[in-house]
Amino acid sequence: MKKLSKSITFFCFLFLLTNVSCKKKDISPEVIPDIINTTFDSTLVQTFFAEHPKLAKYQSEVEQLYRQRKFHYIWYENHRVNEFGNVLHNKLNNLAEEGIQDTVPYKEKLDRLYEYLDLNQRPKIQTELLHSALYFFYADKVYHGLDPKKSTEMEWYLPRNKQSYVNYLDSLLVNPSLINKRETGVLSQYFLLKKVLKEYRQIEKKGGWKTINIDPKVKSYKLGDSSATIVQIRERLFISGDLSKDSKSAIYDKDLAKGVLKYQKRSGTNPSTDILPKHISDMNVTVGERIKTLIVNMERCRWVSNDITKAKELIAINIPAYQLTFFRDGKPELRSNVVVGKVMNKTVIFSAPMKYIVFSPYWNIPKSILENEILPSIAKNPNYLEEHDMEWHDDYVRQRPGPTNSLGLIKFLFPNSNAIYLHDTPAKSLFNREDRAFSHGCIRVEKPVELATLIMKNDRNWDEQRVREAMNKGEEKWYTLKNKIPVYIGYFTAWVDDQGEIHFYEDVYKRDDQLASLLFVK
Numbered sequence: 001m002k003k004l005s006k007s008i009t010f011f012c013f014l015f016l017l018t019n020v021s022c023k024k025k026d027i028s029p030e031v032i033p034d035i036i037n038t039t040f041d042s043t044l045v046q047t048f049f050a051e052h053p054k055l056a057k058y059q060s061e062v063e064q065l066y067r068q069r070k071f072h073y074i075w076y077e078n079h080r081v082n083e084f085g086n087v088l089h090n091k092l093n094n095l096a097e098e099g100i101q102d103t104v105p106y107k108e109k110l111d112r113l114y115e116y117l118d119l120n121q122r123p124k125i126q127t128e129l130l131h132s133a134l135y136f137f138y139a140d141k142v143y144h145g146l147d148p149k150k151s152t153e154m155e156w157y158l159p160r161n162k163q164s165y166v167n168y169l170d171s172l173l174v175n176p177s178l179i180n181k182r183e184t185g186v187l188s189q190y191f192l193l194k195k196v197l198k199e200y201r202q203i204e205k206k207g208g209w210k211t212i213n214i215d216p217k218v219k220s221y222k223l224g225d226s227s228a229t230i231v232q233i234r235e236r237l238f239i240s241g242d243l244s245k246d247s248k249s250a251i252y253d254k255d256l257a258k259g260v261l262k263y264q265k266r267s268g269t270n271p272s273t274d275i276l277p278k279h280i281s282d283m284n285v286t287v288g289e290r291i292k293t294l295i296v297n298m299e300r301c302r303w304v305s306n307d308i309t310k311a312k313e314l315i316a317i318n319i320p321a322y323q324l325t326f327f328r329d330g331k332p333e334l335r336s337n338v339v340v341g342k343v344m345n346k347t348v349i350f351s352a353p354m355k356y357i358v359f360s361p362y363w364n365i366p367k368s369i370l371e372n373e374i375l376p377s378i379a380k381n382p383n384y385l386e387e388h389d390m391e392w393h394d395d396y397v398r399q400r401p402g403p404t405n406s407l408g409l410i411k412f413l414f415p416n417s418n419a420i421y422l423h424d425t426p427a428k429s430l431f432n433r434e435d436r437a438f439s440h441g442c443i444r445v446e447k448p449v450e451l452a453t454l455i456m457k458n459d460r461n462w463d464e465q466r467v468r469e470a471m472n473k474g475e476e477k478w479y480t481l482k483n484k485i486p487v488y489i490g491y492f493t494a495w496v497d498d499q500g501e502i503h504f505y506e507d508v509y510k511r512d513d514q515l516a517s518l519l520f521v522k
Helices: 001-025 043-050 053-068 085-095 107-115 126-144 148-153 165-174 176-180 189-205 230-239 254-266 277-283 287-302 304-312 367-380 428-432 448-455 464-471 512-519
Strands: 313-318 323-328 331-341 349-357 392-395 396-399 410-413 437-438 443-445 477-490 493-495 503-506
Touching: 043 053, 053 126, 053 165, 085 107, 085 126, 085 165, 107 126, 107 503, 126 176, 126 230, 126 287, 148 410, 165 176, 189 287, 189 493, 230 254, 230 277, 254 277, 254 313, 254 367, 277 437, 287 493, 287 503, 287 512, 304 313, 304 443, 331 428, 349 448, 410 448, 448 464
Parallel strands: 313 477, 331 437
Antiparallel strands: 313 323, 323 331, 331 443, 349 410, 349 477, 392 396, 493 503
């Protein structure tokens, strides 16, 4: 009996030893080779895309990726899908957070892969190539955006963001957290709008805000007025964060006035405690429409490289905001209201380096204005040129320097095929208007003296006094900038300011709907 017991014990020990040995063997390098040194047949890439035609657009990038890596697996580490693979899967599951409306191709297949992933698996070519193809899908949608041909069709001529997402993958594989940061090259404003998008979707999830009743008999609501409409306005501004609390009061008090002024600032309206019907109409724009506007402008951010913010000096103009900002070392040193082209003479969206400042300029009247406006006026009034301080010069008409010159007393030139530049104006009252689309396409600057002084700050021969003297001398004088300054003219109807406040501007050229029609899948 003792012998039998010893035999059973021996066999049990042998079984356990064998079993443990087998388990060790299952994960030994001899069975699952080191993935860093594992390669696959290059022809399998073509086979994969033949089986996944919805991702065929990215075949060339995938082939380039693996040619550089000599067709080694890249999505496996320690015999499992690596960390960035998991991050990518999560990002694709939450693509709507990036303002992307598209459906992820073969998402169900990717989800199934993660449902059945275990610690000890051999590298699979389908899993490998699906991750690579979907990485380029993600980069294309989130970082690159619409095809440049589409943005050009919408008259967007700013240089598009250019980056190799093949090479960028190297950084992400080493540090997956970079996918949430601004190293992607996308304009940093994108991430600020993304944050607001999340906030507004939360508002929408809670029911948004109600429509405020507009009483046609009431021209305005003033401090001290009492009305059921005031209760609605108070609730609306509380939901959008313009008021810190909702007292439910029907009386228009100072607390509500602060919220009204904050809201007006965010909507590009001249500040006034008077609440007009147009203000209420703007408040009645639904949260769903605001979300659409945010998504449209996130797309526009994809079209601008964040590298522009690295320029030593930069002049940026946002057409819908009617505002110019002068940046030095990435910080705003001057903000100025501007007047832009009217709808029939849209200011072009483009960039060019500023090279010259012209003091006491002549206005060389463009051929189109000469033919359509000046010549017909001369035909009606032979004294028209003299009355407007104009003269023939060779075969064109120009206006002499002086306080009545349509360009004012100074202009800033960044030579371009659109014949657009910045300039002063004698019509100062236009800067007080909310709608400032009045020009023939060029941009009138409210603070030209300050702008010129800042641009020439490092030139010891110039200061504000010299600038003013040159502007009022009555003789045209050209100044060549020692360092060219990039000028970017953009179009953003939603923008987050330095304090993190979201601003919504009127779509003056009616461009949002056209872009939205391309972004929102019906």
